[in-house]
Amino acid sequence: MAQHQASRKDWDTYFMDIAYMVSTRSRCPRRHVGAVLVQGKKLLGTAYNGAPMGVSDCSEAGCMIVGEYELVREGEQEKMVKKERCIRTIHAEQNLLLFTDRVDREGSTVYVTDQPCWTCANMLANSGVQEIVYHRPYLKDHDKVLQLMEKKGMRFRQLGGYQPPEQTRMEPAP
Numbered sequence: 001m002a003q004h005q006a007s008r009k010d011w012d013t014y015f016m017d018i019a020y021m022v023s024t025r026s027r028c029p030r031r032h033v034g035a036v037l038v039q040g041k042k043l044l045g046t047a048y049n050g051a052p053m054g055v056s057d058c059s060e061a062g063c064m065i066v067g068e069y070e071l072v073r074e075g076e077q078e079k080m081v082k083k084e085r086c087i088r089t090i091h092a093e094q095n096l097l098l099f100t101d102r103v104d105r106e107g108s109t110v111y112v113t114d115q116p117c118w119t120c121a122n123m124l125a126n127s128g129v130q131e132i133v134y135h136r137p138y139l140k141d142h143d144k145v146l147q148l149m150e151k152k153g154m155r156f157r158q159l160g161g162y163q164p165p166e167q168t169r170m171e172p173a174p
């Protein structure tokens with residue numbers, strides 16, 4: 001019996017596996033992101049990055065790429081850093097907020113395949129969610145997201161030593 005229990009998935013792995021399964025629904029070739037909302041041990045919502053329902057997605061209409069500049073401070077120095085991103089999709093975390101209720105989110109945990117970008121982190125910080133668990137890092141926004149999480153007193157952690165399910169691996173963009 002003890003052996004059986006040892007092979008059982010822990011909750012972190014269980015919910016992150018679900019987030020990865022959900023991410024396979026995404027049609028944006030740049031990134032497949034999945035997110036799930038968990039209250040206690042209960043799954044309350046799932047979402048992935050995608051265009052609004054009934055609207056052409058990236059696989060049909062192509063990504064909608066914009067370049068943005070951000071003023072970044074490094075010690076005494078300031079520099080403009082260019083970032084490119086696809087704006088056709090609503091990010092997984094934002095879709096998750098659109099499809100769940102505020103009362104369900106109070107004190108909840110979000111498992112998300114990728115570290116949230118600044119905008120998503122900012123929204124999650126105001127959503128009632130108390131903990132964010134992610135797998136793949138997103139370094140561009142890391143520092144300011146971390147500061148925000150600390151300021152809000154939210155738990156924010158990367159799932160280390162985790163292997164996503166084989167069948168959820170994304171094919172490299174052409």
Ligand SMILES: [Zn+2]
Pocket residue numbers: 027028029030058062063064086087088089
């Ligand atoms: Zn796209």
Ligand SMILES: [Zn+2]
Pocket residue numbers: 091092093116117118119120121
């Ligand atoms: Zn985002």
